[in-house]
Amino acid sequence: MTTDLEGLKKEAAIRAVALVGSGMRVGLGTGSTAKYAIEEIGRRLAAGELSGITGVATSEASDALARQVGIPVEALDPRPLDIAIDGADEIDPALNLIKGLGGALLREKLTEVQARQLVIIADHTKLVTRIGEKAPLPIEIARFGFLSTIERLRAVLSAGRLRQNGAQPYVTDNGNLIFDAQIPEGHDIHALERQLKGTLGVIDTGLFLGMAQVAFVAAPDGVQELRPQ
């Protein structure tokens, strides 16, 4: 029985990768949990348990890791992906998610919306009863005019801050910035998503609503397979 968080993340990743079959096009997530899934796909390829896999990476970091472990990587094109496997920052009982604390939300959403099946992997600390309970909501915004965009965002979600990387603003793989906002209790997350997507300067948000079909969530007493409630 594993109790350390890294061991739990790895257990969840191994369960998800068991769903990957030969010949599949696989969306490769980003972050400390998705990393275990990429490594497990690489291990299964090297062991001859899988063949003919192609990966679509959701960040430069995952692209580099995938190549390093021997997964052929292609760019995203309009064809559907058979499966995508990724972590999350929050998971509610309907499997609505917050994603993007690792900064990869835009490429993740672009990729995962094309997956026939989005499989989420996490340790139990990511489970919440309400989206916004623990994690901030990352919102990717254009660099040009970002102070004006932040002012517009503050009219929607008053609490939040521009993500920093040391003394500089954090810059995504797409050359954009991230505003980390707090979602107050009582907000309708579907209405919030529409409102944020309609805010000038916002490129996308870390709300992944109704996208995940299954989540493997590892706790010290085992891995739970969760479906939307």
Ligand SMILES: O=C[C@H](O)[C@H](O)[C@H](O)COP(=O)(O)O
């Ligand atoms: O931008 C990052 C992604 O959305 C990650 O999937 C998310 O932040 C979870 O990352 P981790 O598995 O490291 O907690």
